[in-house]
Amino acid sequence: LAIVNVEKPIVTLTTDFGLKDNYIGIVKGLITFLNRKASIIDISSEVPPFNIEAGRYLLETSYLNFPSGTIHLAIVDPGVGTKRKIVIIETDHCLFVGPDNGLFSFLKRSAIKRIISVSNSKYFLKDVSPTFHGRDVMAPVTAYLSLGVAPEEFGPAVKSIVRPKGGRKQKGRGRIIYVDHFGNLVTSLRQDDLPDGKNEVLLNNHKIGPVRKTFGSVKPGKPLCYINSFGYLEIGINQGSAAEYFNITDSSKTKILIAPN
Amino acid sequence: LAIVNVEKPIVTLTTDFGLKDNYIGIVKGLITFLNRKASIIDISSEVPPFNIEAGRYLLETSYLNFPSGTIHLAIVDPGVGTKRKIVIIETDHCLFVGPDNGLFSFLKRSAIKRIISVSNSKYFLKDVSPTFHGRDVMAPVTAYLSLGVAPEEFGPAVKSIVRPKGGRKQKGRGRIIYVDHFGNLVTSLRQDDLPDGKNEVLLNNHKIGPVRKTFGSVKPGKPLCYINSFGYLEIGINQGSAAEYFNITDSSKTKILIAPN
Amino acid sequence: LAIVNVEKPIVTLTTDFGLKDNYIGIVKGLITFLNRKASIIDISSEVPPFNIEAGRYLLETSYLNFPSGTIHLAIVDPGVGTKRKIVIIETDHCLFVGPDNGLFSFLKRSAIKRIISVSNSKYFLKDVSPTFHGRDVMAPVTAYLSLGVAPEEFGPAVKSIVRPKGGRKQKGRGRIIYVDHFGNLVTSLRQDDLPDGKNEVLLNNHKIGPVRKTFGSVKPGKPLCYINSFGYLEIGINQGSAAEYFNITDSSKTKILIAPN
Numbered sequence: 001l002a003i004v005n006v007e008k009p010i011v012t013l014t015t016d017f018g019l020k021d022n023y024i025g026i027v028k029g030l031i032t033f034l035n036r037k038a039s040i041i042d043i044s045s046e047v048p049p050f051n052i053e054a055g056r057y058l059l060e061t062s063y064l065n066f067p068s069g070t071i072h073l074a075i076v077d078p079g080v081g082t083k084r085k086i087v088i089i090e091t092d093h094c095l096f097v098g099p100d101n102g103l104f105s106f107l108k109r110s111a112i113k114r115i116i117s118v119s120n121s122k123y124f125l126k127d128v129s130p131t132f133h134g135r136d137v138m139a140p141v142t143a144y145l146s147l148g149v150a151p152e153e154f155g156p157a158v159k160s161i162v163r164p165k166g167g168r169k170q171k172g173r174g175r176i177i178y179v180d181h182f183g184n185l186v187t188s189l190r191q192d193d194l195p196d197g198k199n200e201v202l203l204n205n206h207k208i209g210p211v212r213k214t215f216g217s218v219k220p221g222k223p224l225c226y227i228n229s230f231g232y233l234e235i236g237i238n239q240g241s242a243a244e245y246f247n248i249t250d251s252s253k254t255k256i257l258i259a260p261n
Numbered sequence: 262l263a264i265v266n267v268e269k270p271i272v273t274l275t276t277d278f279g280l281k282d283n284y285i286g287i288v289k290g291l292i293t294f295l296n297r298k299a300s301i302i303d304i305s306s307e308v309p310p311f312n313i314e315a316g317r318y319l320l321e322t323s324y325l326n327f328p329s330g331t332i333h334l335a336i337v338d339p340g341v342g343t344k345r346k347i348v349i350i351e352t353d354h355c356l357f358v359g360p361d362n363g364l365f366s367f368l369k370r371s372a373i374k375r376i377i378s379v380s381n382s383k384y385f386l387k388d389v390s391p392t393f394h395g396r397d398v399m400a401p402v403t404a405y406l407s408l409g410v411a412p413e414e415f416g417p418a419v420k421s422i423v424r425p426k427g428g429r430k431q432k433g434r435g436r437i438i439y440v441d442h443f444g445n446l447v448t449s450l451r452q453d454d455l456p457d458g459k460n461e462v463l464l465n466n467h468k469i470g471p472v473r474k475t476f477g478s479v480k481p482g483k484p485l486c487y488i489n490s491f492g493y494l495e496i497g498i499n500q501g502s503a504a505e506y507f508n509i510t511d512s513s514k515t516k517i518l519i520a521p522n
Numbered sequence: 523l524a525i526v527n528v529e530k531p532i533v534t535l536t537t538d539f540g541l542k543d544n545y546i547g548i549v550k551g552l553i554t555f556l557n558r559k560a561s562i563i564d565i566s567s568e569v570p571p572f573n574i575e576a577g578r579y580l581l582e583t584s585y586l587n588f589p590s591g592t593i594h595l596a597i598v599d600p601g602v603g604t605k606r607k608i609v610i611i612e613t614d615h616c617l618f619v620g621p622d623n624g625l626f627s628f629l630k631r632s633a634i635k636r637i638i639s640v641s642n643s644k645y646f647l648k649d650v651s652p653t654f655h656g657r658d659v660m661a662p663v664t665a666y667l668s669l670g671v672a673p674e675e676f677g678p679a680v681k682s683i684v685r686p687k688g689g690r691k692q693k694g695r696g697r698i699i700y701v702d703h704f705g706n707l708v709t710s711l712r713q714d715d716l717p718d719g720k721n722e723v724l725l726n727n728h729k730i731g732p733v734r735k736t737f738g739s740v741k742p743g744k745p746l747c748y749i750n751s752f753g754y755l756e757i758g759i760n761q762g763s764a765a766e767y768f769n770i771t772d773s774s775k776t777k778i779l780i781a782p783n
Contacts, residue, residue, distance in 0.1 A: 008558050012547065018442025019280060019541060022319040025273065025304035029326035032302065036269050036328060040302075041554065041562075043547035049443055050500055058544040065551035065657070067558060078500060081475040130475045132490035135326070181540025182571055214603035214652045229654035239572055239600060279703025280541055283580040286534065286565035290587035293563065297530050297589060301563075310704055311761055339761060342736040391736045393751035396587070 003069040004095065009146035010067055011040045014059045014074040015134070016047040023132075027073075027139045030125075034143035043072075050078040052102050053164075057178045057186065060106035061230040063094065073142045074098040081130040086137055087161060088116040088151045095151070097142050099133075105163040112161075119155035171195060172258035174233070176203075176251040183241025185248060187256045189233040194258055201225045201233070202257040203246060208235055215239070264330040265356065270407035271328055272301045275320045275335040276395070277308040284393075288334075288400045291386075295404035304333075311339040313363050314425075318439045318447065321367035322491035324355065334403045335359040342391040347398055348422060349377040349412045356412070358403050360394075366424040373422075380416035432456060433519035435494070437464075437512040444502025446509060448517045450494040455519055462486045462494070463518040464507060469496055476500070525591040526617065531668035532589055533562045536581045536596040537656070538569040545654075549595075549661045552647075556665035565594075572600040574624050575686075579700045579708065582628035583752035585616065595664045596620040603652040608659055609683060610638040610673045617673070619664050621655075627685040634683075641677035693717060694780035696755070698725075698773040705763025707770060709778045711755040716780055723747045723755070724779040725768060730757055737761070 011031060017023035028040050043062045047055040055076035063072055077084075077099040085100040090113045096104050097118075118137065121128075123144050128136040141154055172195050174188040185203070194211070201208040208225045209218075211233070218224045220239045223246075228234035233256070236242050248254065272292060278284035285306050292299050304323045308316040316337035324333055338345075338360040346361040351374045357365050361378075379398065382389075384405050389397040402415055433456050435449040446464070455472070462469040469486045470479075472494070479485045481500040484507075489495035494517070497503050509515065533553060539545035546567050553560050565584045569577040577598035585594055599606075599621040607622040612635045618626050622639075640659065643650075645666050650658040663676055694717050696710040707725070716733070723730040730747045731740075733755070740746040742761040745768075750756035755778070758764050770776065 005558075010554060010558070012551070014544075014547075020305065020307040020442045022275075022304050022323045023442075025275075025302060026323050026326045028302045029273070029304075029323060029328075029331075032271060032300070033326060033328045036266075036271070036300075039554070039558075041547060041550045043544050043551075044542065046542040062544045062548050062551060065548045065555060067551075067555045070551075082477055129490035131487070135490065181542045181545075216604050226653070229651035229657065281566065281568040281703045283536075283565050283584045284703075286536075286563060287584050287587045289563045290534070290565075290584060290589075290592075293532060293561070294587060294589045297527075297532070297561075343738050390751035392748070396751065 003093075004071060004146060004148060005067070005069045006146070006148040007037070009035070009038045010070040011038050011142055011146055012043045012063070012066060012070060012072045013040060013045065014043040014047065014055055014062070014072065015045055016049045016051065016055065016076045017045055017134070019045045023134065026135050030135060030139040031143045031146070034140060035146050038143065038146045041066075047076050050076065052076050052078070054178050056103050056106055059103070066094065068093055071095045071097060071142055071145050073138055074103050075134045075138060076103055077101070077133065080133050085158070086118040086133065086141070087158070088118060088141070088145070088154055089161065090114040090151055095145060097138055097145065100162050102162050102164050104161055107161075114151060115158050115161055116151045117155045117158045120153065123149070123154055174256040176248065176254040176256070179243045179248060179251060182236070183243035183245075184228070184234050184236040185242050185246070185251075185254075186228065187233045187235065189256060189258070190231050191227050191233075194233070195260070197260060200259045201235070202259060203235055204255055206246065265332060265407060265409060266328070266330045267407070267409040268298070270296065270299045271331040272299050272403055272407055273304045273324070273327060273331060273333045274301060274306065275304040275308065275316055275323070275333065276306055277310045277312065277316065277337045278306055278395070280306045284395065287396050291396060291400040292404045292407070295401060296407050299404065299407045302327075308337050311337065313337050313339070315439045317364050317367055320364070327355065329354055332356045332358060332403055332406050334399055335364050336395045336399060337364055338362070338394065341394050346419070347379040347394065347402070348419070349379060349402070349406070349415055350422065351375040351412055356406060358399055358406065361423050363423050363425050365422055368422075375412060376419050376422055377412045378416045378419045381414065384410070384415060435517040437509065437515040437517065440504045440509060440512060443497070444504035444506075445489070445495050445497040446503045446507070446512075446515075447489065448494045448496065450517060450519070451492050452488050452494075455494070456521070458521060461520045462496070463520060464496055465516055467507065525615075526593060526668060526670060527589070527591045528668070528670040529559070531557065531560045532592040533560050533664055533668060534565045534585070534588060534592060534594045535562060535567065536565040536569065536577060536584070536594065537567055538571045538573065538577065538598045539567055539656070541567045545656065548657050552657060552661040553665045553668070556662060557668050560665065560668045563588075569598050572598065574598050574600070576700045578625050578628055581625070588616065590615055593617045593619065593664055593667050595660055596625050597656045597660060598625055599623070599655065602655050607680070608640040608655065608663070609680070610640060610663070610667070610676055611683065612636040612673055617667060619660055619667065622684050624684050624686050626683055629683075636673060637680050637683055638673045639677045639680045642675065645671070645676055696778040698770065698776040698778070701765050701770060701773060704758070705765035705767075706750070706756050706758040707764045707768070707773075707776075708750065709755045709757065711778060711780070712753050713749055716755070717782070719782060722781045723757070724781060725757055726777055728768065
């Protein structure tokens, strides 16, 4: 049996559906239709469209703040309608539901107790549309999990989830993976990825300076870098937008370099 | 008596209030003030301002996903402060509250059990402002409905709701009624509106091609059309934005034509 | 003891965190982690970044619509990481939690029963990051208040909150303090600030005309001014955006003048 609190289940949503349309409302409607007891909390509805890396970052840095037994439904799904799997992942702490495309690869292999490939159409809507598996498959699966249906009811166990390819990260080299609402630039580098000693951070060819503790350590309007509250190296502007300051429109073209000072 | 579950009432909101301001929060505050048991779920707060047709589309394609007895409060109200009516509409399945301006015209006459013209100011706030009937009239009416007050308490029954004028739709001719967050273009045409046989869809003078089943049937960056998950013909770009691709800024100037191939 | 309903506590959020990121979701997660009974309602997540005056306006015009005992958590905090205080403010009606930077200065001195300077780290997360006190300090403080912990447990009482400097307002002179989603321009002037008699409102050098009752009193596309539903003088366009019409990008450069007609 899973770890869901069936008396007061909590469900979170992390999607690229956007807040403009009714997609989020429909997913919440269906979950409520099937389980009126479920409380549903948005982590983000504004993951940049199809950006699995950004969705992963937002979910990774949020999920541990929620109660044990929470069901995290995450939908950033450029492959909807293709043969990508939909999975349920169980850890000691909580459950995840979503497409198996790298969105959950922040979970260490050792933290995962079980992976289920969702295939039992008994738990889907009767007619599954090719473009809205969030409504037709993932919302009802999430609702039935919140009612206490055990993960193994939804399909066979599988051995692994999709993880991004590519060699090991090079120490001190990274890129921007997320631009937040304030225009702060989150890099792929964590505290552990920084070389020891005094360092100078460079974004493309711009010198940002050493790693600082607070925004107040530079004047308003000036750039700085710091370890953000989730442990990632981030570049910001005191009371301003680094995305505007550095004119970042395509984060895939950015290069972060940590150089000895 | 109405069909509301007074133990755990569900209210939905579909408005053009936007998420930036406090209007949605105020409506939720008042409903909660009057009935702490109500659960309130947003369908959309970002209906394009004053766009009744877009609000109708978002509500029409959402409401059946919610539990029986749900109260759907919908506010897209360019006529606020004028003599347009505020109505409660009862069906076998649920209740609707909102301005009588065409927002609910997706409901077939046969599906409507009762229409009430809201006029009993006993259920309004004491001072009704001319510009915020959402707070002063519709939120408290919704809250009292959720407490189990019968629809007939709010005013006299009326025979019909406002429906858009204009002759019958011409088979195979339509326009764009909604642009979603991904830039997908929803047309006014449904599956039934398509002529039989092989068809070519045209948007203004652009050939979009035949109706496809999945996004993956064209290459990334290329346009296609398909029946969306709500049964409407929609034009999209595989992993892109059709609104940007076709530079759609005013959907009222669009023309969809279905031509034999 | 405070006035919180511990059986069904209500918490509101007014922040400049934005809806794009996971900051709001994390704050809700933590509150839910500590108190699963709390219902959390957004007043606004889209206060313009660092704009204390806009946050104050949104909170001031919302909070009385919520039930007695509601805990209002407000976070617009350009001074995060500096020595500004975090306060709990108690009135007869409700509780406020947030940075002491002017955000709560709409509360009259006579309405405030008690001000607590939050300092008891027993109620904080173990590691307080320098940049996210919303998560590390204010969310848990709010959650413990919702569990019934008395305000005095969180730190010593203090005598006053920060209020904006500057002399008394000049009768009939103001500026724009908030631009809403529809592009309506909220001024700093309230009904009481208007000189008696017939008046002409000017925005910079544009004549807007006398104070009107409804949008319908001017033609679509034309500007007008009126007392908004919160009692503030506001400038709008019938079925349009005044921000666009007057090209308002920086509201601090605006000047409102009320001249005798």
